[in-house]
Amino acid sequence: MGYVETRNLHKHFGEVEAVNGVNLSVEEGELVVLLGPSGCGKTTLMRMIAGLEKPTSGEIYIAGERVDEDVPPRARGVAMVFQSYALYPHKMAGDNIAFPLEAVGMARLAIREAVARAAGMFGITHLLRRFPLQLSGGERQRVALARAVVRSPKVFLFDEPLSNLDAKLRATARFELKQFQREIGTTTIYVTHDQVEAMGLGDRIAVMNKGQVHQIGTPQDVYDDPADTFVATFIGSPPMNLIEHDAGTLVGFRPENFLPRQIFGAQDDVVTYRFRVRRVEYLGSDRFLYGVLEERQRSDQTVIADLPVTITTPIAEGEAYEFAVPCRAQRQFDARTGKTGKRKTDGAA
Amino acid sequence: MALRKDVRVDAAPAVAFRHATLADREDLLGRIMLTPALVYVIVLVGLPFALAILLSFSAASAGSLALSWVGVENFATIIRDSQFQRAVLNTVFFTVTSQILVTVMAVAAANVLDAAFAGKRAMRFLILLPWAAPVSLASMAWTWIFDSTFSVINWTLKVFGLLEGWLYWFGDPALAMIAIISVHVWRTFPFATVIVLAGMAAIPQDINEAALIDGASFWRKLFQVNLPLLLPIVTVSVLFGVVFTSTDLSIVWLLTRGGPYNSTHVLSSLAFQRGIMGADLGQGAAIALFLLPVLVIVATVMLRMARRAEVGV
Structure with missing residues (x-):
């Protein structure tokens, strides 16, 4: 059984079948990219794993525990980095990073240490007393990453965290993200519609379209041996x-x-x-x-x-x-x- | 691709209204459209206001509009007047208490209405209803609810065994004030709810979801994330409520007429009683203008906060 696993997962919004029978199994420590065109259901799938959407049917397991029925997001041990970073605009960077720890009632001194450690990891120690509006896009992204990493979650969920960065910064950020994920070895699910990002980051890529996973495999697998014509034409530029x-x-x-x-x-x-x-x-x-x-x-x-x-x-x-x-x-x-x-x-x- | 140089565009395309019309003259158009509002403000707000200032320094009465100048005598008289002192305290108490209640209720109601549940639209409509109800009509209903003989509140309390004896709502100064505040809160909280709801809609969904994933409980999310982000718009709502409440005449006048024994007068009802009913225009104007400096400050702060809420800092 995978560390994160979905079984026959469905999510219907009225008539629309956003996620339509997804079986996904992510190994511990692995970085799996959910790749597909917009509207393919990749974000909905991630949101169901996070607990922000309730599945219409199917099962979700995180670290062997079934979570889809009544485990709220806070109890799933997941940390999410949003496309917009979703930093709390009224809190300074340091307080943003401290927030998840305060929520679990950690002692003040321990929080300060953990924040310092996470900030050091991303090189943002000098920015802790700034508000999000006073930070650049790249700096905000680091604060969001530090906030995600600070409470040592079981799973990282990344929802297109690089798409708000300019192209130059994106390549560097991608490299750093990969390095960082390798170092701490936390199981990661990463959503993107950018195949370059997917190929560069993923240990494995799950190619999605119309609510279904068409193929899951290493970047080389999906590129060299596409499972069907959708994957063949979606991956690769030109296709x-x-x-x-x-x-x-x-x-x-x-x-x-x-x-x-x-x-x-x-x-x-x-x-x-x-x-x-x-x-x-x-x-x-x-x-x-x-x-x-x-x-x-x-x-x-x-x-x-x-x-x-x-x-x-x-x-x-x-x-x-x-x-x-x-x-x-x-x-x-x-x-x-x-x-x-x-x-x-x-x-x- | 080479451009063909031999083709000349001679005839202008057939476009209607080739000359600038009135609709193109933004400078003129602006003035024309502003005129009605300007006339309204000058004739119905500016002139009466200037007149009120003038009257407050005169001994004018409803019988004679001879503006005999008496200086600050009107102000000196009312400040020594115990009824006036009581009205000032009442106004402050009425305003502060009702605004606290309105704000708490509006934030609570907005949180409820923001959640997804069946019948949400109907609920929103019902909550907004008191605001849309004509105040005179609503006050009629409320006078019956608080009636000394037929009060449905007393009846209900009796049925549930919570009341010994009888509450004479408009016969007791404290009860009368409670009644006034209740009706005012009932009437104004829907509007505050709408303002807070609008503020909540402006908070990005991501931020709420981030708080959920970061493990914040309902109260932590409310007090550490939502309320701080709502603060600018709640401030606007409160300041608006302060101005609206401290200048309101209708509730007090329709429910108690300042009674019993002039104990529930607020400044505007006292001004109305003295100036119009009692025909002492000078004193009435002085009473009505008494809170003006405070309200000017409140209004200034309000406009600044509104600007900040707009800019989103």
Whole structure:
């Protein structure tokens, strides 16, 4: 049994099935990212684990204890960092961090020590006597983290805590967050719609859509072996190309695996396509080529190739070229269900 | 994409009202729209106010509006007047007590109404009802409730065995004051509730949820998170209530007319009795103006607090 576990969890808001039968199992010390487009139910799922929403049906366990029925948020041993940080605006940073400890009636001296320790951990000791309005976004985020960590919770719940930071700060904050989570080893569930964040942070990623978990696996798993066409097209930018093969089968391959034929050796096990390029986008480190596959494709569906700058083959708009995909990089999906089938070749399995 | 330089836009697009109309002249429009309010304030508030100041320094009576100047004599007379002294104390007591009650009840009611429960809309409507009820009509009902012979309160207390003897609500100064305060609280707390509710709606949901997860109990959340955040708007509500209550004439006048033995007069009812009923306009004006300096201070503080609540500091 996982440290945090949901069993057949449902949450309906009227007609809307926000969470629709989720079985999630998070191991102790693990960082699991809930990733999905907005409205996929990831936040609702997290709020149910926190105790802020009551499930319509299903079960939630934290550290082996069933909590979904009548354990209030304060008794679940969870700490949450909100997207807005939700700092108490009328309390100074230090008092914000002290608040969870005061609530459990800890002695004043012990509180002061714990606050000092948590503040030291995030390098905000000099900010303790400031009000949230006097802090920058990054500083507020640290105060929120310190408030979450101060009472040693069983589980951290992060609701897009980096999305209010500017892009530059976000990369640093992501790195620090990962470091910090590794160090203290607290089980963490992290909600985001940003796949870069998910790939960079998660020990495992649970990809969600329309209230359901489509796949849960390591970042490499969900990227390399998507369980279905939703995961295949949601993860990766640009997304995986999906082309109709024979009846009832879709073949998928990543744009960065779709390269000019001559890049591969003559012996390499590749599938060759005739690729008519319609548009070329120069992005500095990459070239994105948009076009269609000439003889293979019935529809006029756009296929994308992502050429790294190291491939200097001249490509002109409007021309057709021989392109190829390594067989081991091709994936097959059932056209009707979208679920993954056997790989195109079984060799690399 | 090259721009075609040979294409010239000659004809202006066919737009109605190509010339600036009155609606475009913000400076003029502003003045025009402000005029009715300005006229109202000058004619119905400013002039009577100036007249009141003038009257308070004169010996004018309802019979003769000859403004014979008597200086501060009116003020000197009323300050020595025991009825006036009593009215000042009553006004302060009436205002402070009712505002404390109103604030506590409004915060409580707002917390109840903020929770999700079936019939919440109906409940909100019912709570707001006393505020919308015409004061004269409500006072009629309340005079019956406090009637010396038919008081339903006495009857109820008797039935439950809580009352020995009989309470003559308007016959006893203390009971009469309790009655006045009760009706005033009943009448004004709905509005305060609405103000506090608006203030609560302005507190981000995240903050409440953070407090829940941080382990705060109901009371800790109320006193350490919600009330401090509500403070600016509650202050506005209280100051508004203070002005409204200390200048209110209707409740006292409709319930007790200042009785028994002029013991429940507040400044405005006494001013009305002296100035209008007793025809001593000078004294009435002096009584009515007595609290003006205090109210000016209150109003100034109120406006500042309202500004702070707006800015959200």
